[in-house]
Amino acid sequence: MGPQRAKPKEKAEDMPDGFGVAVVREDGKWQCTAMGAAALTSLTAAENELRELRSAGAVFGLLDIDDEFLVIVRPAPSGTRLFLSDATAALDYDIAAEVLDKLDADIEDEDLDGADPYEEGDLGVLSDIGLSEAVLSVILAESDDLYIDEQLGRIAREMGFADELSAVLKRLDR
8 A cells, every 4th residue: 555645624615735737738838837726626717727828739737636636627629628536536525526527427425435436537638648548547556656746747747747847836835
């Protein structure tokens, strides 16, 4: 068994710890910026913030919620593509429940209660811009050995924006 972190004591309506980073690829260059705190509690807020970036290139958000689970949000004209690393988080976190609703996942609380953590959503959410489903699966499979921020760091390294992500996290004192 890998590292263990204390379970959050807050209720879902309280502000979770963690961070959100907007990632943009334009003209062959990656740019990362910190997202607002509302992105950690509201999928709608995260989607709106990412849409406001108005880039001709790829835009997506990486969210670390309480160091418990991650969400990848990628708005597109045809609809937002989403990935949630732990569907059982929907029992305690509104944003996770929102992701499941948006995915039309037919999952009841009874199905989640006592279940082992499992992924839900589009594992290929970043496959067209440098992160294959297979590589994301490997990164997530190491969840016993890696904290959520470390998993996001691995995603950034695989895709080529590790330095840009590190700079944002340093500014956030993470």
